[in-house]
Amino acid sequence: MKPIYSEKYNLIYQDLKAVFETSFDVIYVTDGEGMTLRVSASAEKLWGIKPEELVGKTVYEHETNNIFNPSVAKLVLERKEKVQTFQTTKTGRRLLVVGTPIKDDSGEIIRVINTSRDITKEAKLKDEVAGVKRLLEGYRKQLEQIHERERQNHSIIHKSKSMEEVIMLSKKVASVDSTVLITGESGVGKEVIASYIHQNSSRHNKPYIKVNCGAIPRNLLESELFGYEEGAFTGAKKGKKIGVFEASDGGTLFLDEISELPIDLQVKLLRVIQEKEIQRLGGTKPIKINTRILAATNKDLKMKVKEGAFREDLYYRVNVLPINIPPLRDRKEDIPLLALHFLEVFNKKYNTEKRFSQSAIDALYKYDWEGNVRELQNIVERAAVFIEDNEIKDNNLPSDITKNATGQASISIHRLVPLNDARKIVEDKLLELAQEKYKNMYEIAEALGVNQSTVSRKLKKETKKCTGA
Secondary structure, three states, X not given: OOOHHHHHHHHHHXXXXXXXXXXXXXXXEEEOOOEEEEEOOOHHHHHOOOHHHHOOOEHHHHHHOOOEEOOHHHHHHHHOOOXXXXXXXXXXXXXXXXXXXXXXOOOOEEEEEEEEEEOHHHHHHHHXXXXXXXXXXXXXXXXXXXXHHHHHHOOOOOOOHHHHHHHHHHHHXXXXXXXXXXXXXXXXXXXXXXXXXXXXXXXXXXXXXXXXOOOOOHHHHHHHHHEEOOOOOOOOOOOOEEOHHHHOOOOEEEEEOHHHOOHHHHHHHHHHHHHOEEOOEOOOOOEEOOOEEEEEEOOOHHHHHHHOOOOHHHHHHHOOEEEEOOOHHHOOOHHHHHHHHHHHHHHHHHOOOOEEOHHHHHHHHHOOOOOHHHHHHHHHHHHHHHOOOOEEOHHHOOHHHHHOOOOOOOOOOOOOOOHHHHHHHHHHHHHHHHHHHOOOHHHHHHHHOOOHHHHHHHHHHHHHHHHOO
């Protein structure tokens, strides 16, 4: 009959053996001289060497051979206390190692037990976070440099080559007095370019006045532009009133949305450009002015001319020096800098310390900004106001940005259909989407890249089909 204590020791031995063979962490045991006595099975994965090749050799030898560095067992033996530190292995892994001394009754170390945990992924994540911080810091420094240039040269925040060309052209036309037509989609920054031209011109210390031709009621627009004499019309205030052409004399007048100017006022504007004089409502004497005119539109003025909605002679008068501003989706390099700029502005405005995560910057970069810079500015302000945390993450942004960042429509095919039928289905869907988004035939045609007659014909077909005609 075997002694009971022998069975207990055997069970303990089996338990310890199981721990050594299955432990996720490496368990490394040495004696009081640094000789390796036992190593768990996971050592091979972390260090690239089998446990039996480690046993019987000292930790000093393994450290010299760069199997691991530093040797934590060696540090424990030197310091005679528990040690926790990071260790790098020959295979390039990074470990967190805790070395614990086992002492006899006299206080001498007889064993050192190390437990090593692989933190390579955590270390990589830390490096990635540090990389993101460096990237954001780089953006911040770029932004500071841009702000400094802006203060010195009335510069515009940008990084893209296309905007650099726009700015170079704007600076060139600023040196002359010719009329400039600035075109581009709504929200791209036409007003910013107009202001830049004025600030860089010889008129920079003279008046700069902005008028939105589409925002002022028709019955008030003429008096706003040209002014009036006392009693010129019913409701006119006592005394005379000067218009914006006179008010901007010697300086610059920016006519935004010039395509919305009524035909009869287009005639008067043409005279101002040609003759350099205006006549107030109710007045009889022409008044000489020296006003430079900058105009802007998000419409195709050539198409407006063909439609009879814009005078051809005025078109050639305002389109002397054309500048087209590309949409934000075509100059994505500008998005991070603009977003950081707007966030800085709103941090100052609302006394906050918000910052973007890299995931948020990436989401903003990928999104196709239909509303261009204006939409980006609005999104940043919304984030600065409503998000509680100081860090703005991608999941804090509107779902349109995070879920459909590319802004591209997708077409799913689930079954085979004849090719002609497929074309018809796609056409109908595109027409339906365009009708929902745009108000008139011209805008639908422009969005779909066809002429208006094509759109009109296809819509009529759909109407006849729906009515059964």
